Amino acid sequence: MVQKYTSEQFWKLYEGLPQELKDVIFAEETGNIIYETCKKNGIAEGLEKIVDCVGQVLVGVLSFNDFQKTLEKELEIDEETAQKVAREIHRFIFYPVKTALEELYKTEITGVPTAVKPSVAAPSAQDKSENAEDGQALKKEIEKFAAAGEKEEEPKNDDTYREPIE
Numbered sequence: 001m002v003q004k005y006t007s008e009q010f011w012k013l014y015e016g017l018p019q020e021l022k023d024v025i026f027a028e029e030t031g032n033i034i035y036e037t038c039k040k041n042g043i044a045e046g047l048e049k050i051v052d053c054v055g056q057v058l059v060g061v062l063s064f065n066d067f068q069k070t071l072e073k074e075l076e077i078d079e080e081t082a083q084k085v086a087r088e089i090h091r092f093i094f095y096p097v098k099t100a101l102e103e104l105y106k107t108e109i110t111g112v113p114t115a116v117k118p119s120v121a122a123p124s125a126q127d128k129s130e131n132a133e134d135g136q137a138l139k140k141e142i143e144k145f146a147a148a149g150e151k152e153e154e155p156k157n158d159d160t161y162r163e164p165i166e
Helices: 007-015 019-025 028-040 044-059 064-075 079-109 125-149
Strands: none
Touching: 007 044, 019 044, 019 079, 028 044, 028 079, 044 064, 044 079, 064 079
16 A cells, blocks of 8 residues: 655655656646546546555655556556556656656665654665665666657668759
């Protein structure tokens, strides 16, 4: 289940984000992409939960690897629909800010405190390695989804109707 954060906790996380991610979180285009994705996949009633999930990925709270599974659980939808929704969101929202997301996950790896829980504990070696794996997985997933949306260019053939330049 997606963990709920108070507005104070959210703003504390938000303040530490790169400007590029701050812009994406509140961009009208982001909302339009999420709305159109929900509408196209017939899950418009889950719009609010998807917005929450996307926001949590963008602030670094929800693991990138858990995004699709979280959609499945929160919206109670089948794996195929969750995959379609996740793919579109990755392609149109996460991929354009790929470098900023990598920095965000890299920041977590170096131990800069991003936790919003009242108890502050030093991250264990296992937590650091899990965050490192999440950062690498994030990079691979973003590249995979971006590649899925790109088409290969056809080789250019000579124009038979054009006269050669002398």
